[in-house]
Amino acid sequence: MDRNLELMLKEQKTAFYIFDSAVLKKRIMHLRTRLPERLELCYAVKANPFITKEIENETERFEICSPGEYEICKALGIDSRKMVISGIYKTPEVIEGLVSDKDFCGIFTAESVRQYRLLCELSEKYGRKLKVLPRLTNDSQFGIDPEELENIIRERDSHPMIEIIGVQFFSGTQKTSLKKFRRELEMLDSFLEKLKSEFSFEAGELEYGTGFPVSYFRNESLDEDALLEGFSELINGLGFKGRIILEIGRSIAASCGKYYTHIVDIKSNKGINYALIDGGMHHLVYYGQQMAMKQPFLSVIGKDSIIPDKLWTVCGSLCSMNDIVVKQLPLPEIEVGDVLCFENAGAYCMTEGISLLLSRDLPAVYIIKENGELYRVRRTFETLALNMPKYERMD
Template identity: 40%
Template sequence: MADYHFLQKFVEEKSPTPSYVFDLDILSGHVEKIKQLLKGKARVCYAMKANPFLTRPMLDHVDLFEVCSPGEFRICERVGVPMEKIVLSGVYKNPADISYVLKTYGGKGVYTVESWEHLRHLNQNAEALGMKIHVLIRMTSGNQFGMDEEDIRKIISRREEYKGLHILGLQFYSGTQKKNLSQMEKELQTLDGFLGELHREYGYQAEELEYGPGLFVPYFLKDKEEDATELLGAFGELLDKLTFGGNVILEMGRYLTYLCGFYLTSIVDRKVNHGQSYAILDGGINHLNYYGQAMAMKLPHCTQTDQAGKPRTEGEEELWNLCGSLCTVSDVIVKLFPLKKPEISDMLIFERVGAYSVTEGIYLFLSRPMPRIYFWQEGKLTLVRDAVHTDEINSEREESKNGQID
């Protein structure tokens, strides 16, 4: 059980469930520990898709932000992320959006190249504006993202033709939740060898390598808990073996943020059907999503409290199916979860939801409200987004009745 420092204030202020609480003290402590363990061997880039609400809080803790959509870019603008700290990524970049960014920010930042089309419109835009912008070529891991080695060789061999581009190096990401270092070691060796090949064959000296390690996050009770000191120490040894002498940037999202997030939901009904016990919650799978939670069979870190926030300690544990409020049989968060004499208004506090749950849920299904979002920092609980009523998104506009189009 984690220390729920926010819980007393949450209850005192009669904060309603369902809600997320992001503990910014946990966030800052965790990220700073990661940076200390890396010992300056790599810069840290926050993949903000993991949790866009943490973009502003991350400003003081990370070197760069990976931004993958126009919406994410607008969030960065609103919270004041300097363009110099942005890596503008994404498999599709609308030329009009790129033109806006270049004109507004004067060519600052870094842009990823995912295709020949990306290469052309980035170069054309930059040349037309008299700029030379910094780019990273994304190397594919065997899917729709990035470019293969042969195309990258062609680009590097003809790099002088692209007057608007300064090619900093490579970007590579192959996936998340890697349970051991062997895959990362193999990937880093491949990238190191390929950069050496580009240097030998084309005289190209890369300045940066941006790599997404995809470090494992132990979401469930049966997952092996990894010691960060041991894990990042061993990963640092992999970085030490690189012959590449430029800057290494580690792109991370899930591993940076998972610990700081809590999801609070309340029991609103109980029933027994054909011998199976069901607790109905005011949240559901539209709010809570753990990576790898197969058929709701894995038990996450979760604590049962009464409505005053006191842990339930009396009584024998019984197995209950925790179901949400959606009208679909799929809305099962956890099957056979141990509860002690559950009462209506008891709260369940799900831990380790700092990454993705806040944006990955099927929020619009059945037009239920989105949860409230709170920050907890230095003893203060702050509402940063109130409940959002999705029925307004899921219905026609009032003016459409008259056939008007704005």
């Protein structure tokens, strides 16, 4: 057994995450070697804020979608010039605080005409030239309608303190269809050409959220190399020759993470074998998991060489009929105290779970550096204080 894992299993009696910096950086390098050299990378911090510091020199930008994410990046010492302040709702007070801070030199996205006007007002109020990326809608609540965005470009000279550096676009995650990528990129290429021909606006850059997929479950058919090759051909065929920055979260972060949870009880009810764990659905979120029917990549620590002999339904610690992690999973002989290791837990697992339900603890988080050094970046965290009523009389 790996020495670091042995140390953590000895110290941690409850569930925990491990994020491997070497695996993370190798993944970024893999993407770069499979994609056109002209492409740059923007890491979506929401996928996993714990690994942000590990890749501060590996990606060109960081997408920040909340005041909390900004404070995390600031505390980690991330250069503000690499920050893109995004998100469908930007708290006006927070945005004003950033604009008034002369040390902040990041980029702002504009998700609506209202957001754009706010940035225009603040740029004039504080006498600061701001870099702005209007977001083109993906036919949802996100972004700006094409006609409204065209009006912004048409009237851009009315706001000399705003530098519109390009356009941002994102349409979803776990996209496996090259036809969808083709439709989006052709639409964007056409839109950028229209801005150039009709409004004399030559976009300096396109920030494009790819939504590259991650294979989370056994028996999934995903040929990532073929997908990236096809995507690269589409990029190379674009008429747009400005900067292209790919905003990626899940595809960068997923493979670097593992989630460890202990078997705390085993039973058989009406012919079905149940293994109860000290974690559950509040710790482990796989995109595309449906009623625990799909089987993620996992193993029983120390029993890799043992042939599975029974089917087990793995359930979590929440008092909820929905807390089923996986059904009818072949496992070797297991017992209370065994530890399950779930793969590809580096993106969203630690942030998307319903972590306040039943006031259960949040797992500890560890990072393994490239040189093998082990760091704990979050202790096991009690959530009961967050659910504890505190009566404050309002006079």
